[in-house]
Amino acid sequence: xxxxxxxxxxxxxxxxxxxxxxxxxxxxxxxxxxxxxxxxxxxxxxxxxxxxxxxxxxxxxxxxxxxxxxxxxxxxxxxxxxxxxxxxxxxxxxxxxxxxxxxxxxxxxxxxxxxxxxxxxxxxxxxxxxxxxxxxxxxxxxxxxxxxxxxxxxxxxxxxxxxxxxxxxxxxxxxxxxxxxxxxxxxxxxxxxxxxxxxxxxxxxxxxxxxxxxxxxxxxxxxxxxxxxxxxxxxxxxxxxxxxxxxxxxxxxxxxxxxxxxxxxxxxxxxxxxxxxxxxxxxxxxxxxxxxxxxxxxxxxxxxxxxxxxxxxxxxxxxxxxxxxxxxxxxxxxxxxxxxxxxxxxxxxxxxxxxxxxx
Amino acid sequence: xxxxxxxxxxxxxxxxxxxxxxxxxxxxxxxxxxxxxxxxxxxxxxxxxxxxxxxxxxxxxxxxxxxxxxxxxxxxxxxxxxxxxxxxxxxxxxxxxxxxxxxxxxxxxxxxxxxxxxxxxxxxxxxxxxxxxxxxxxxxxxxxxxxxxxxxxxxxxxxxxxxxxxxxxxxxxxxxxxxxxxxxxxxxxxxxxxxxxxxxxxxxxxxxxxxxxxxxxxxxxxxxxxxxxxxxxxxxxxxxxxxxxxxxxxxxxxxxxxxxxxxxxxxxxxxxxxxxxxxxxxxxxxxxxxxxxxxx
Numbered sequence: 160x161x162x163x164x165x166x167x168x169x170x171x172x173x174x175x176x177x178x179x180x181x182x183x184x185x186x187x188x189x190x191x192x193x194x195x196x197x198x199x200x201x202x203x204x205x206x207x208x209x210x211x212x213x214x215x216x217x218x219x220x221x222x223x224x225x226x227x228x229x230x231x232x233x234x235x236x237x238x239x240x241x242x243x244x245x246x247x248x249x250x251x252x253x254x255x256x257x258x259x260x261x262x263x264x265x266x267x268x269x270x271x272x273x274x275x276x277x278x279x280x281x282x283x284x285x286x287x288x289x290x291x292x293x294x295x296x297x298x299x300x301x302x303x304x305x306x307x308x309x310x311x312x313x314x315x316x317x318x319x320x321x322x323x324x325x326x327x328x329x330x331x332x333x334x335x336x337x338x339x340x341x342x343x344x345x346x347x348x349x350x351x352x353x354x355x356x357x358x359x360x361x362x363x364x365x366x367x368x369x370x371x372x373x374x375x376x377x378x379x380x381x382x383x384x385x386x387x388x389x390x391x392x393x394x395x396x397x398x399x400x401x402x403x404x405x406x407x408x409x410x411x412x413x414x415x416x417x418x419x420x421x422x423x424x425x426x427x428x429x430x431x432x433x434x435x436x437x438x439x440x441x442x443x444x445x446x447x448x449x450x451x452x453x454x455x456x457x458x459x460x461x462x463x464x465x466x467x468x469x470x471x472x473x474x475x476x477x478x479x480x481x482x483x484x485x486x487x488x489x490x491x492x493x494x495x496x497x498x499x500x501x502x503x504x505x506x507x508x509x510x511x512x513x514x515x516x517x518x
Numbered sequence: 519x520x521x522x523x524x525x526x527x528x529x530x531x532x533x534x535x536x537x538x539x540x541x542x543x544x545x546x547x548x549x550x551x552x553x554x555x556x557x558x559x560x561x562x563x564x565x566x567x568x569x570x571x572x573x574x575x576x577x578x579x580x581x582x583x584x585x586x587x588x589x590x591x592x593x594x595x596x597x598x599x600x601x602x603x604x605x606x607x608x609x610x611x612x613x614x615x616x617x618x619x620x621x622x623x624x625x626x627x628x629x630x631x632x633x634x635x636x637x638x639x640x641x642x643x644x645x646x647x648x649x650x651x652x653x654x655x656x657x658x659x660x661x662x663x664x665x666x667x668x669x670x671x672x673x674x675x676x677x678x679x680x681x682x683x684x685x686x687x688x689x690x691x692x693x694x695x696x697x698x699x700x701x702x703x704x705x706x707x708x709x710x711x712x713x714x715x716x717x718x719x720x721x722x723x724x725x726x727x728x729x730x731x732x733x734x735x736x737x738x739x740x741x742x743x744x745x746x747x748x749x750x751x752x753x754x755x756x757x758x759x760x761x762x763x764x765x766x767x768x769x770x771x772x773x774x775x776x777x778x779x780x781x782x783x784x785x786x787x788x789x790x791x792x793x794x795x796x797x798x799x800x801x802x803x804x805x806x807x808x809x810x811x812x813x814x
Contacts, residue, residue, distance in 0.1 A: 211712055231715040238716045244709035248731050248809070257727070258717030309717060 161222030161312040161345055162187050163208065168217035170203050177203045179369040180217065185313075188343040190336065192356040195366035196392070201349045202317060204366070208347060209315055210234050221312050232261070237311030241318040243302040245290040251277065251301050252286040258309035276308035277301075279338060296327045303335065307342070314339065316348035320355060332359055353393055365389050387429050387505045396431040396503075397475050403428045409504055413470030418446040421504035431503045434464060434478035439487060441496020448496040451475075453487045463487075467495050563784030573780050581785035591769075591786070595793065598766040601680065601755075602748035605687040609695040609744045610737060612688075617699035618729075622708065635696050643690055647757035650686050651677065654758070678760035686754040691744040698743060702736025703729075734809045742798050749794045766790040 163185040170178040178200040185191045193201040206212040208219060210231035219227045226234050237258075246254050256273040264272070277283045280300035290298055299319065306314060319335070320328045336359045339346050350356050356363055357377050365372045365380060365388075373385035384390035387398065401411035403425045409417045417430065441448045454474065455466040458481075465477045465487050477495060479485070487493060566576040585591045620631055638646070653659040654676040661673035676682050706729070714724040730737070752767040759765065770790065773783030 209712075209716055211715070231712070232718050232720050236716060238713070240709045240713060242707060242709050244707060244713040246710060246713070246728055246732075257714070257719070261718035261723060305713075305717065 162220075163313050163345055163347070164218075164220040165204070165208070166218040166220075168204065168207055168219060169215050170200075170207060170212060171215045177369055178207070178214075181366075181371055183364065183371075183374070185345055185347065187345055190339055190346045190348070190359055190361045192360035192363045193347065193349045193366060194351070194353060194356040194363050194392075196351060199366040200369035201351075201366045205315055205317055205347060205349045208313065209236050209238050235309070235312040236315050237306030237309055237313075238315040238317065239299075239302045239306050239319045241321055243290075243298045243322075245298055245301055245305070247290055249289075250286065251282065251288050251290065251293070254290065254301055255305045255308050258305065262309065273308055276304040279307060280304045296323055296331065299323060299331060303338075307338070307344075312345065314344045314346040316346065318350055319348070320350075321352070328355070335359065357393075363393075365392060367392070384431070384503065387431065390431040390503060390505070394433065396433060399430040399432070399473050399475070401428060401430065402426060403504065403506075407499070409502070411470065411473045413472030415449065415470055415473055417502065418499040419502045419504050420499045421502075423504045423506045427507055429505045429507070431505065432475060432497065432501065434476040435462075436501035437475060437477040437495055437497045439465065439467075439477055439479060439493050439495060441494055445496040446499040447502070448494055451493055451495050453489055453491045453493055456487060456489060458486075465493070467493060469495065559784045559787060562780050563782075563788055565781040567779045567781045572778065581782045582789070584782065585785055585789060594764045594766060594769055595789065597680075597764070598749060598790070599793065599797070601684055601687065601751075601765065602745050605684055605691060605748045606741055606745045608684075608688050609691050610741060613692055613695035613699055613740065614733075614737070617696045618703055620696065620700045621703035632697075632700070635693050635700075638689065638693050643753040644757065646689065647686055647754050650682065650689075650758055654682050677758065678763055680759075680763065682758040683751075683755050683763060683765070686758045687748050687751050690751070690754060691747050694747065695740040695744050698740035699733065699736045702733055702739070706732045731809050734805060738802055738805050742802065745798060745801075746794055749790065749797075766793075 163183070165181055165183040167180045167182055168178060169176065169180050181200075181204055183191070193204060195201045203212055207214050208221075210226070210229060210233075214227060217227070218225060221234060221236070246257065249257065252273055255276050256269050259269040259272055274283060274286070277286060280303055282297060282300055282304065285293060285297065285301075290301065293301065299322070303319070316335070320332055323331060332355055338344075339359075348356075348359065360377065362374060362376055363380055364374050367388050373380060373389045375383075380389060380393040384393065384396075390396045391398070399409075399411045399415075399417075401409055401415075403419075403421075403423050404410045404416075405425060406422070407419060409419045409428060409430050411417065411430070419430065438445075449469050451467040451469045453465050454468050457464040461481055463479050463481050463486060465479065466474060467477055468474045475495060479487075562573065563581055564577050564579070566574045566578055566580065568574050585595075616635075620628070620635065623631065625631070651658075655661070656673040656675070656677070658677075660676060661670075664670045665673060710728060710732070711724055714728045715721075719727065750767050751765060752771065755763060755765040756768050759768075766786065767790070770783050770787045773779045773786060777783075
């Protein structure tokens with residue numbers, strides 16, 4: 160349970176910069192999630208905190224102590240690995256007790272604390288099993304118990320749920336969150352799954368290309384994304400390319416003049432729209448009301464999505480609640496509307512998928 | 519599937535037929551090429567050798583008695599076991615770190631490095647031993663360098679000593695050990711080592727508690743392989759040990775070819791085989807009882 164500070168932490172392999180100056184301040188007991196596509200540097204950042212990767216520059220502090228160049232076994236971090244990394248030749252009990260033995264605690268205390276950690280994850284009945292005799296979900300909990308038993312200053316979770324099936328994943332992430340709160344553990348989790356990130360985090364850090372794009376709460380990232388990348392990565396956005404022609408007026412590539420509440424100066428720009436903020440039955444008072452033709456409809460159960468063409472170059476997606484009798488069909492002429500606050504404008508134009516995919 | 523002729527789909531074959539077909543060639547080969555000659559050899563070892571008459575049919579243990587009552591022969595057996603144990607120990611100790619680096623390197627030259635380990639196997643035993651003879655001689659490379667550097671006055675005697683044989687056998691066996699260990703270490707998840715570090719284990723503790731137990735099947739396999747090779751070494755002891763330094767392999771050959779004493783040669787061959795088997799089994803049982811979890 161300690162504060163974790165990263166100051167301008169970076170990692171280069173030769174010419175290739177994987178992490179470019181990450182600065183973070185994680186409060187005691189906070190659950191912080193590093194979110195980003197694969198290759199964005201989030202795992203490297205986590206591994207630098209654990210001490211598996213030596214930083215090329217910057218500082219890492221745990222509880223005020225500089226750990227930047229300490230080997231992993233001298234830092235008090237508890238890590239849950241993506242593959243769980245249980246010791247296959249040791250029983251569940253021996254796995255959980257390993258870290259306590261390394262700390263040279265008296266035998267009685269080792270047994271008591273290992274048992275307590277197993278009780279926390281409800282696996283005390285499985286103490287004498289070998290890891291291979293457990294299910295994936297149980298192995299995951301052993302890995303968690305092993306990391307908790309040493310009472311780490313910082314708990315590190317590296318995509319801990321990615322090997323579980325979807326249903327189990329939902330249960331386990333809530334379990335992890337409850338345990339973390341109950342124990343008041345400072346926790347950093349790495350994931351590329353935004354739903355997972357949104358469920359558990361106190362604060363989220365969106366990374367791309369080795370840099371932090373935005374830090375904030377779920378609401379911050381969703382309502383006020385810092386850039387086009389965050390707008391596309393957290394939740395879903397439809398992007399229209401165009402330019403700001405005068406303050407508050409965005410002209411799309413297809414020639415639509417749209418009102419926006421942004422203060423972006425005139426010049427090339429991108430307009431981002433959330434499908435659920437668009438409506439097919441716009442009220443008269445809305446700033447933007449445009450005629451269009453429905454080109455495609457997806458039926459998703461609770462909601463429907465209509466893809467509507469507004470101009471030869473502009474198409475938007477409108478999400479509607481699935482009410483009886485209201486479904487649009489392909490070819491319908493409709494009117495799409497949204498308020499000027501619903502559209503977010505980012506200066507400049509990035510290619511779609513501006514983030515390079517790297518493994 | 520409908521394209522296939524109907525007989526393909528409907529023909530029923532017993533599942534064991536396919537397996538038998540796969541196993542048969544090697545089984546027959548081993549049966550004819552190994553077991554039958556061994557049986558004949560064992561029968562010969564119970565015959566009596568009469569000088570001038572070559573071999574006389576008999577059922578006697580006198581060849582075995584002769585071996586175990588003559589300190590010269592028991593000395594050769596003991597020396598062979600000692601050399602095999604020492605060389606195998608060196609192979610494990612030197613081979614493990616090298617195999618570990620090979621298994622864990624992310625270098626793009628990894629395949630080249632593995633080739634470098636395999637390369638010595640391209641040179642035959644005898645050719646290599648001949649090279650060692652040149653290096654170890656009284657005026658050979660080693661002595662010439664040491665004398666030249668002023669480190670010693672008189673050339674030291676390396677050729678035809680136990681040291682020369684041990685050095686030679688290690689050079690032959692080391693690649694087998696390294697390759698065996700490397701493939702096993704590669705199968706150990708790197709994250710398991712990291713987990714040990716993360717839990718507070720220093721590299722030494724990690725190696726003792728995690729890496730070595732998990733690599734034990736490989737250590738056992740490599741040890742058995744190099745031990746058997748060392749017990750049965752022939753070219754190296756002949757060329758580097760010379761006539762004074764006898765080991766079991768050359769001894770068998772001498773009895774057959776130089777003494778023409780097939781019964782005694784057969785007995786020695788069997789003693790060598792049984793000794794190798796017993797020591798190998800004993801060591802693997804010992805290791806398995808200590809690391810019962812790791813093997814599975």
